[in-house]
Amino acid sequence: SPEAFLNSEIFRDIYFNPKFQSRLSLVVVDEAHMVNVWGLVASGESKGLASHLKHMERGCFRPGYGGMGGRLMATNGTPLLMMSATCRPIAIKKILESLKLTENMVEFVRAKLTRPEIRMLRINMEYSLASSEDLAGLYSTQEQTPNSKIIPTLIYSTTRNLTRQVLHVLNCARESNQEGDASRTFSRRYHSVTGDLDKADVTGDFTKGVFPVVSSTMALGLGQNWKRVRSVIHIGQGDPASICQILGRCGRDGKKCLAIMLVEAHRKNGKNSVSDFTNVEFQNDNDRMDALAITPVCLQVAYLVDN
Template sequence: MDELLTDNAAPRAALRRIFGFDAFRGVQEQVVTRVLGGQSTLAVMPTGAGKSLTYQLPAVMLPGTCVVVSPLIALMHDQLRAARANGIRAATLTSADADWRETMDRYRAGELDLLYIAPERASQPQFRDLLQQSPVALFAVDEAHCVSEWGHDFRPDYRQLRPLLDSFPDVPRLALTATADAHTRADILTQLGIGDDGLIVAGFDRPNIQYNILHRDNGLRQLTQLLTKHAGPGIIYASTRRKVEELSERLAAVTRREVRPYHAGLSSEDRAANQAAFVASENMVMVATIAFGMGIDKPDVRFVAHAGVPKSIEAYYQETGRAGRDGDPAVAVMLWSAGDFAFARQRLGELEERRQPGERARLDALAGLVETPACRRAQLLRHFGENPPETCGNCDNCLDPPRVIEVTELARKLLSAAYRTGQSFGFGHLQKVLTGADDERVRQRGHDQLSVFGIVEAEEARLLQPLARALQARGCLVTTEHGGLALGADARAILKGEMPVVIARPPGGGKSRGRDRGANPDGDPLFEALRALRRDLAAEADVPPYVVFHDATLREMASRKPRDLDEMGTISGIGVRKLEAYGEAFLEVIARH
């Protein structure tokens, strides 16, 4: 075993044999080496970077069982299918498993490489007693940001894991997350008892995802354009159950694609059926609340859209990260309005007072991402403490740079109008005052006698609405309970000329900008035949198609056309187990073409 742990060739040989890959990606090898060396580690790796491999590979190589703490049953079962397809001895111990007695017996007998468990059960004394009955190789804590109150998905049960970990002092700990800023990372290290020297940050960039952020002028039309332009599975996030139902029905009607809803108001049977259909699909769209997604390890999602603003940059990063996990091109689209930010700022007041500053900072950061005329990716990565290039070449602002306009004086006029009219009127009324409109309501209130009446010329007037949206997103203008606009943070600094205001001229038409980059060969009969075989084999095994092979593996097959099992075994993504199970069937299809 000492030779195994010190020989870097051994992990690479196991990687080829089990997963069919010739090389590790990113920091995978660094993390695996630490785990095999018995060192506890916090690995911050972007979604799609192969976090699960960093504990699945050591689980096969090390004596004993790797215990994986995971937050959702659906996520555990998804990873269970993928692990078993690669020949890894894996099981889950959850409330949804009828075979729990058999799983416990297999653990005691040392017949499991991986045992998945929810944090609620992991913290129970009975589970600790079970673990004492057979060697534990590793504790892996997935979605580790849930342990931190600073994280955007705090789960109190994760805070109860430390006693379990401490009762096995010689077992290394591996914490994994895709979304943790510096403050959250420090808290995870403390809560899980991992030393500062155990932090590995791979970076947050997902270069295959194209980011597009658009003002929402007609959400249904804009989403219809997205579905028409981009084939393949997709997720659309909406803020309420009613919006989910409405969008799923209307998009299904106008696009003729299979579109299903997912939210907590559906029965558990309907949720399970819709989720299973989505996981198995190659072109379905799921319209969902944020309740959907964390439990989905589907690699071939081609687009993620937000029909309104997400909760924070962290939530946005995690939710958009569900696209393109296979490394192929994917698209993220956010549709926003000033009303979204106004509502979010109102909701801040309902939170506990100690949480308000942190949540306000998160909302301000999200507003900065929405407003920026510069590279979206650079803004996103800087939020997570990185120092990226100024441009990425794969976001809407890089692909079609907006014209930047300095509007400080116009902002002062708009804020003055809000102040002088009593901070109780909406944008429409302020616009009429500023442009000197002949309006009875303006005259009745004497607002035609104010110094701000008619001070905005026609050329400037068309910039008032995008300026108002930008000021609301920043919180410089806030919506009152009666729908009026009042002065908010930084408004005074703008009025005094101490803070410049710059906005991007919004693109016309509200269309998603940028190139359409299809991931798969269009109309290739061999590729389509391989996909058809994959669908049949997946249905026969009752697993999603991607568990058989990813699209990238099928593309390489179609391109290289292997003639025998030896050649097939050199294709990326085909390990020994899958070669034995599926190799001959795919060779037959290739031979026919």
């Protein structure tokens, strides 16, 4: 993990041991776009970006990761392989700067990011983000539709507090009377502060089909490859690259699936119509976040262009 890579004295002693270095043939960085995210924090650039704060657990609490470059480069010429499904040109530029690399030192292998099996819907929210009440309309009562008939779904919120509110809304909609029950049979929550044993229970029971819905932050899913997930719901605004990663967690088996974006109808201090975008040559992350909520372009195309 990046934590061990940067902070573990034991791993550092092994990593820089001449015998280890002599046998090291390749260093791989998966989810390489996160190097840019952490770099924004370390450099202070994230302070002015509302898009960065929309996903509480994306990395804003780990500022040391902006310094990964020095450690990655201290390998006596060992090849470095960086992989990501969502990495815009500007993010690639920032990553190369962080790693002290130039483009002529890197060989790029690019492929189209197409997931035709995902049906994407963007829905304007009628209620506030804090209430998460828009979710209630997606689920009928337990008597009408038993848990066994609910498709496996991941519901992503932008903060840990909202994951609890989502459970409350779902409990009321289902009329299940399981509020506060850690072993509830419809939905449970997952975030970075969830205890290790609870995390194992949630992921294990969800995989086994014990319950169909997980309410979570971005702490869930990075590196996961659940083939049973049929639907992903994201509530609120967020960085388009991060949302693209989230929505891509459904339909991993290649079968038809549904991705839903619940967006705020009016974004305070944001751009709320196409005409608000006056500088078409440059868009910062806040602009991209607002554009995703209103673009008339097919969402599949929008994500493809963005990445």
